[in-house]
Every structure is written in C-alpha cells, then in structure tokens.
Amino acid sequence: MRPDSAYLPPSGACFRHQGAWAFACAMLLAASVAHASGTALVVPNSSAFKAWQSGAIHPLSNLDHFVTFAMLGVWSAAYVRQAWMVALVFLLMLMGGAWLGFSNAKPLPVEPLIAASVVVLGLLLAFRVSAPMVLAAWLATAIAFAHGAAHGSELRGPVEFWALLGLVCSAVLLLALGSLTGLALRRAPPIVSRGLGVAVAAIGCFLFARVV
Numbered sequence: 001m002r003p004d005s006a007y008l009p010p011s012g013a014c015f016r017h018q019g020a021w022a023f024a025c026a027m028l029l030a031a032s033v034a035h036a037s038g039t040a041l042v043v044p045n046s047s048a049f050k051a052w053q054s055g056a057i058h059p060l061s062n063l064d065h066f067v068t069f070a071m072l073g074v075w076s077a078a079y080v081r082q083a084w085m086v087a088l089v090f091l092l093m094l095m096g097g098a099w100l101g102f103s104n105a106k107p108l109p110v111e112p113l114i115a116a117s118v119v120v121l122g123l124l125l126a127f128r129v130s131a132p133m134v135l136a137a138w139l140a141t142a143i144a145f146a147h148g149a150a151h152g153s154e155l156r157g158p159v160e161f162w163a164l165l166g167l168v169c170s171a172v173l174l175l176a177l178g179s180l181t182g183l184a185l186r187r188a189p190p191i192v193s194r195g196l197g198v199a200v201a202a203i204g205c206f207l208f209a210r211v212v
Contacts, residue, residue, distance in 0.1 A: 051159040055166025058151060059174065064114050064207050065147055069171050071121040071200050072140060073178020078185040078193065079130035087175045089137040093144035094151075094171055095164060101152020102160050108153060111211040113146040118204030126197025128190060 059065035072090060076083035101108060120139075123129075131139075148167075155163040185193050 047159050048162045051155070051157060051162035052166040052169075055151070055155055055163035055168075056170045057166075058155065059147075059167060059170045063203065064118060065151070066174065067200060067203055068114065068117050068121065068143060068147060069174035070178040070181075071118070071125065072143065073175040074182040074185060074196070075121055075124050076136055076140070077179040077182025079124070079128065079182075080133060080136040082133045083136075083179060083182070085133055086136045086140050087179070090140040090144045090175065091168060091171060093141045094148040095168060097145040097148020097150075098152035098155075098164050098167060099148075100145075101149040101154075102156050102164075104149075104153065106153075108149045110146040110149050112208065113142075114150060115204055115208035115211055117143040117146065118207055119201050120204075122197045122199070122201025122204050124197065126194050126201060128193050128197075 059069055073083075073087065076086040080086055121143075151167050152160075152164075155167070157163065185196070
C-alpha cells in the first residue's frame, strides 16, 4: 500500500467503472425489492418478507455494519483501481460468511474483528492509502467474512435465504452510496479525507472498547 493515488486510473475511466457499478447495484436492489414485495402481496405477512425486512434493516440499524459497508465503498472508490471488483468480492464473501453463520449453532466470536475493521478503514482514509486491487480484495474478503458470519448468526431461521437477500440488498446500497462519496472525495481537498478517516477510526475505537 502507498499514499495518495499511485494505483488509481484516470478520472474518466474511474467514473465509467463506478457508474456501471452504481447502475448494477440499483438494478439488483430494485429487482430484489420487487421480488420480496411480490411475495408479501401474494401471502400477506409472509415469513419470507419479514425475513427479508430483518436482513435489510440489520446493517442499516447497526453502527458497526453501516459504517464498514459505506466506508469500504468510500475508500475503494477513492484510492483503489477497479473498485467495482473489490465491491464484488466483498458481496460474495459477505454471503459466504453469512452461510457459515447460518450453519453454526453458536455465534462466532467475530465482534472484535468487526470493530477492528472500522478502525482499519478509518486509518486508510485518514492516511489516504491507495492499494492494488488484489490487496484491497483480500482486505475486503476478511472484512466481509467477519460481518457475514455475524449477520448469519443473528438472522438464522427457517427462511434464512430471504434474510440473506435483504442483507445483500442493503450492502449493495451502502457500497454504492459509499462509492459515489469516494468519487467526490477524490476531487476534495486532502483534509476532507483525513477528517473523515479520523472520525471513522474514532468510531471503530469506541466499538472495539465495547466488545473487549
């Protein structure tokens, strides 16, 4: 890893890739919402739709998941070449971790790793660290697997597929919003990234202190 933009593509190429990623995210979210909503209309108060709601709300209502998903999008869009690949790896590993959480009777001890991931992302933003896509993808893999396992343990149930779908929809939304913010961050003064990173790292330290 190195500071600033050593691994970044030209701005025009970056905007094209991120635009395609944002469009794909919007389409996936719209299709998932329509499918889940259709199930609820056919079967009022269906367990499938309730599970989808639970999975979708979970990362939006928990500070650690919300900050991590969004800030991964911000950092990768601002400081990583081919950020859309990092986001794709994150989503796949998030689902893998969730399935692991579904299959374990006891919750996995991943809360310290989740809090640490917030600190790491904050430091990467504060020091404006750029990275090659492969290294960023490995980081996204570790973060996503920990978060997915935590979600899977908490959302385990008879219709867990729908809970996983809701989780992925919210993850896509937060990553897309974070990516758009990261693009804006590339054009902002360095102090903006540094300030955001310090704030995120402080949140991570607070979360870490709560779980250790």
